[in-house]
Amino acid sequence: MATRRALVTGSSGFIGFHLSQRLLADGWEVLGLDAMTDYYDVTLKERREAMLNQSPNFRVVHDRVEGAGVMDGLMADFHPDAVIHLAAQAGVRYSIDNPESYVEANLIGTFRVLEAARHHKPAHLLIASTSSAYGANETMPYAETQKCDTQMSFYAATKKSNEVMAHSYAHLFDIPTTLFRFFTVYGPWGRPDMALFKFTKAILEGKPIDVYNHGEMARDFTYVTDLVDGIVRLIDAIPTRPNAASEIAEGDSLSPVAPHRIVNIGNSQSVPLMEFIAAIEARLGIEAQKNFMDMQAGDVPATWADASLLMRLTGYKPQTAVQDGVAAFVDWYRDYYRC
Structure with missing residues (x-):
């Protein structure tokens, strides 16, 4: 049996590294x-x-996904069975000050991926989206079939745009496409701009941590290997264009006119921010100095995933408890930075 081939954009990033491994x-x-x-x-x-x-x-290959001809050349030479597009400019708050980088990496970059898939069709194209796409929606848990038109940050707007762009290509060129919405991913080798990394660093240095919305926040924290398990299992859950809308099961986000689906990958529980901080304090054995602040622009008070579609498609449900995931990160951080 021939070895299966995957092209992973953003392979040296936090999620890309774990997925490639x-x-x-x-x-x-x-x-x-x-x-x-x-x-x-x-x-x-x-x-x-x-x-x-x-x-x-x-x-x-070290190059930019938005570079003209980069993705087309790689796919023409490599002939991947699956393309998993993770490369993006991340960060909600950074998008307020540097929106142009999001246009280049997230919009143009995804366009390049779609064009390459149009010409060198993989068996399955999988693209990273985000729970931020749910924006101001208040009905929780978030389900993929909800209407999502009220994004709260430019980052979220670019990711929602990716979903819509991908749908048009799936419809026009019959490219089997799945977009997965991440929910606050954390774990070893995480990004320094993420809360867990920043909190751990500050607490160990004896500095206060910034706690937004005065701690009245909650997130569906998803451990990185749980996320990766979900992505890997989705590779073989290839969407097909239905013959009629009546063929689509209730709760399935499959498009009625394209081989295109959106799937949440989350832990299916919304954990209060103060409980998350308590888990960090417990593992470090240090109580954090807390600087309570107002909500940041572009942020939302809570996220919570309905992951039943992922379960239906793959038989898998993320399940790492926050206490266990935080402990694994803290242990990695102290080993990596020798502190």
Whole structure:
């Protein structure tokens, strides 16, 4: 049986690294694409990539996904069975000050991916979206069939745009496409701009942590290997264009006119922010100094995933408890930074 091939954009990023590791462990051949941008410490990306390079079935190209001809050339040469597009400019708050970087990486970059898939059709195109796409929606848990037109940040707006762009290509060119909405992913090798990383660093340095909305927030925290499990299982849950809308099961986000589906990957529980902070304090054995602040622009008070569609499609449900996931991150952080 021929070795399956995956092209992973953003392979040296937090999620891309963990996903590539898992695919390699499962026997896939992986081609990574990463621009190694300096949005955060490039050394962290280099160390993740060095670990991936230990596998003979991994190779990486350093270039920008939005570069003209980059994705087209890679797909023409590599002939991937699955394309998992994770490369993006991340961060809700950064999008307020640097919106142009989101246009380039998230909008133009995804356009390049879609164009390459149009010409070199993979068996399945999978694209990262975000729970931020639910925007101001108040009905929880969030279900994929909800209308989502009230995004609260430019980051979220670009990701929702990716979903719509992908739908048009799936419809026009019959490209089987799944978009997965992430819910506050955390774990070892995480990004320094994320709350868990920032909180852990500040507490160990004896500095106060900023707690927004005076702690009245909740998130569906999803451990990174749970997320990766969901993505890997979705690779073989390939959407097909239905013959009629009546063929679509209740609760399924499958498009009535395209092989296109949106799937939540979340832990299916909304954990209060103060409980999350308490888990960090417990593992460190240090009580945090807390600086309670108002809600930040572009943020939402709570997220909560309905992950029943993921279960129906794959038989899988993320299940890592916050206390266990936080402990794993804290242990990694203290080992990595020798503190």
